[in-house]
Amino acid sequence: MTEPDRSAPPGGALSLASPPTAPAPAAEAPPAARRRRGRRSQRAVRDGRVAYLFLAPWIVGMVVVTIWPIAASLYLSFTDYSLLRAPRWVGLDNFAEMLGDERLVSALGVTFTYVVVSVPLQLALALALAMLLDRGVRGLPFYRSVYYLPSLLAGSVSIAILWRQMFGTDGLFNDFLALFGVQGIGWVSHPDFALGTLVVLNVWTFGAPMVIFLAGLRQIPVMYYEAATVDGAGRWARFRHITIPLLTPIIFFNLVLQTIGAFQTFTQAFVVSGGTGGPSDATLFYTLYLYERGFGSFDMGYASALAWLLLVIVAALTGLNFLLAKRWVFYGD
Amino acid sequence: MTDTVLATQAVREESPPRRGGGRNPLRHALLIALGVVMIYPLLWMLSSSVKPTEIIFRDPSLWPSSFDLGNYVEGWTALGAPFHQYLLNSAIIAVGCIVGNLLSCSLAAYAFARLEFRGRKLMFAAMLVTIMLPIHVLIVPQYVLFSQLDWINTFLPLIVPKFLATDAFFIFLMVQFIRTLPIELDEAARIDGCGHFRIYWRIIMPLCTPALATTAVFTFIWSWNDFFSQLIFLTDQDLYTVPVALRSFVDGQGATSWGPLFAMSIVGLAPIFGFFLAGQRYLTQGIATTGIK
Incomplete structure (x- = not known):
């Protein structure tokens, strides 16, 4: 499930979310397929911009309420922290x-x-x-x-x-x-x-x-x-x-x-x-x-x-x- | 997960032809007996709530010998604030969560189901993983975050995350549903000059009513039953929700006043039961799609 999305435009204009995907196989494709692919990628580029708008709340939530807390709790697990004072690094003491x-x-x-x-x-x-x-x-x-x-x-x-x-x-x-x-x-x-x-x-x-x-x-x-x-x-x-x-x-x-x-x-x-x-x-x-x-x-x-x-x-x-x-x-x- | 897609379709289908045994009395006796065992405690709590406390334990029968609403009157005012305050607090949170989930999850679901964009598979996989992520893993840093925002003892930590689509179950549910809608509808609308937002709002959303209803019913029940995060974020008595209030009731009174305690527990269960009766169809559909409860 984690492989790069092949339906995304190869090396396209959008680099908001992820690093460039695998090298484009489009070069080997026959001209007709390439034309079709070209038209589809234009649509995909437009789709892509809109998609991130639709996903904006989810992305913010993912970063702020899910991923950041996971990272923060990893950091806090190496500290002594009681909310009142700043966290104090204690290494592996908690573990x-x-x-x-x-x-x-x-x-x-x-x-x-x-x-x-x-x-x-x-x-x-x-x-x-x-x-x-x-x-x-x-x-x-x-x-x-x-x-x-x-x-x-x-x-x-x-x-x-x-x-x-x-x-x-x-x-x-x-x-x-x-x-x-x-x-x-x-x-x-x-x-x-x-x-x-x-x-x-x-x-x-x-x-x-x-x-x-x-x-x-x-x-x-x-x-x-x-x-x-x-x-x-x-x-x-x-x-x-x-x-x-x-x-x-x-x-x-x-x-x-x-x-x-x-x-x-x-x-x-x-x-x-x-x-x-x-x-x-x-x-x-x-x-x-x-x-x-x-x-x-x-x-x-x-x-x-x-x-x-x-x-x-x-x-x-x-x-x-x-x-x-x-x-x-x-x-x- | 694809099996669950099949499961949704199965629920929508009519049941296949019967194959005998439909009226087997032994089977029905068994099913009814089990049903009675399961429901008996609930009925008993209901009937005990109208019995005077001193006879609750002497009288395991369901039909109360005397009918008395005194427990409800006593329980309503037994805590710092009248009980309708807690009902109102729970209701505000529930409505906020429902609106938040309906908007944010449907927006994300439209993108996942209908749009092509870079990183879609990766994001979809990440979304599925968060379905299985226990809240307890996130709660400590979330508490730190919300206390820095000065949101402790407000409803914001309970409602705002719902506007950020953190209940990924519902994204998944709606993605599955939108994928069953014919893409030709979108294409026709696009030819007529509709942009994505209009397709989403005018075409997809109205057709998604069953999935939206499932989301609303489950969101209500979850936020109404939620105890863990409400216990952590709400410590001011006036902001207590029904579960937090009931818990302080049971700890404050101990075993001395089961009557009023049962009465208020029934009051707390009644809205869930109401939603269950009204939304049964959506509940069984939803659970067959995502396996939630």
């Missing part, structure tokens, strides 16, 4: 501190556990429900809406408050257990279960990937199934050898997005734990720790180092996902 930071270790542990447990559960449920809803279920729009609604609400503080009550000592969940004569505990305040309640919350949002699976399932031609049935394939064989292979691109797409999303969990953990990441750092998500260091104690230098580590982790995970994808994602012959 050295990270190596011995036990809370960072818990934050990484909590976040990875959450991602590794909740994303597969959520996607499995999403796929199962998409299979159940696919083709021929009456009232499909209704079911789809009901399952999808939680995905929209789950990020809100209101739902986090509900969760905090539901899995509290007097909560709805324990009322439910009491029906079976089981005496529940305060799930959100128990170090072994607090993270589990947040996993449940993430699984509750399976509706969003489910809608994507449903759209993907509709792309699979019915005749594949019909042919397989004629050849004597059972339900499981059809699922295993038609649905799954043809759906792998969608599974992959959902996996990447939900992994990145799960890595950024903040609101729910913050509200459920009262802003502490407790009990005993059991819900100290990475973002929560970053917030605490950056905006609780105004350790902007250390927080920047944390932000960079997060960037590296997310990039590495996404890269790993793409690498592994070559082994299992099927893009057709």
Whole structure:
């Protein structure tokens, strides 16, 4: 995707954005093609000027709100900075501190556990429900809406408050257990279960990937199934050898997005734990720790180092996902 | 990403013919049971919000034995400012974000979808990468920047970036949509003497209404639910938005007043639910295109 744009005029008048592209192949082209290319480049030059006008807000945003902050946080990560005084260069001190930071270790542990447990559960449920809803279920729009609604609400503080009550000592969940004569505990305040309640919350949002699976399932031609049935394939064989292979691109797409999303969990953990990441750092998500260091104690230098580590982790995970994808994602012959 | 283009088209198509099992009662029982489990907590919160606090925990049933709006009255005034102040603050931010996203993202999308210019592939790739960039990576230097501009405790850090097309999801969404529109329309308009801005405004934008609606609905829900950046940029009580106000409510009152807390939580959820009902079609289309939630 990063190769130079071949449709741009070769060495043309515009050099606003990028250095000159590869040498023009136009010299070898027959005269007719060259004339056509010439006319097209004129249009392209006009287009180009207008295009940068259309893109002006985006370019400004990209530079000021995205690229500059990334660069600035790299610089700040080598400093001691509390906003009140100018940043003081401390070299690798922040990174050295990270190596011995036990809370960072818990934050990484909590976040990875959450991602590794909740994303597969959520996607499995999403796929199962998409299979159940696919083709021929009456009232499909209704079911789809009901399952999808939680995905929209789950990020809100209101739902986090509900969760905090539901899995509290007097909560709805324990009322439910009491029906079976089981005496529940305060799930959100128990170090072994607090993270589990947040996993449940993430699984509750399976509706969003489910809608994507449903759209993907509709792309699979019915005749594949019909042919397989004629050849004597059972339900499981059809699922295993038609649905799954043809759906792998969608599974992959959902996996990447939900992994990145799960890595950024903040609101729910913050509200459920009262802003502490407790009990005993059991819900100290990475973002929560970053917030605490950056905006609780105004350790902007250390927080920047944390932000960079997060960037590296997310990039590495996404890269790993793409690498592994070559082994299992099927893009057709 | 090309698969998601297919996904959008799929959503627009009618569903393929049924293949039996459409009325399988077992399957419906399963689907309904799961739906009930998923929605029960929401209904329970709604019904608890009209129960007196002392019976909320004794009464897990959905239908309240007594109906009482006292929690709403109490919750409305429980914080420093009346709750409509927070609703208004959230609404101002949401409207600002919607206008910003609609304008800036559609401008960028027109360029990416319809114009040829140097560096297009590179910029498009950069745009796609920013979709996956966590806000947490940028927040510290952004905070430094905005505090130097003296924008902390104003709505500007929350709204101005939207006018700079920082929500790249929507650029992507609109690019996908514009690419499905026939290019002959542009060419006809060009022959009639239209410039690019007029083609954009008079031809492409009106045809993009579904994509614009998806953008508006998602922008509303995201900005209404957004907690992280509002928590950081707004520390003045009078500027609190609904999520920040609810959080200070829950931390201030602890577990003593679930009734008013639930009542205000319901008030906070109601606009999202409204947008969900009104914009369902656009939501499912949008999510099938870009996988957002």
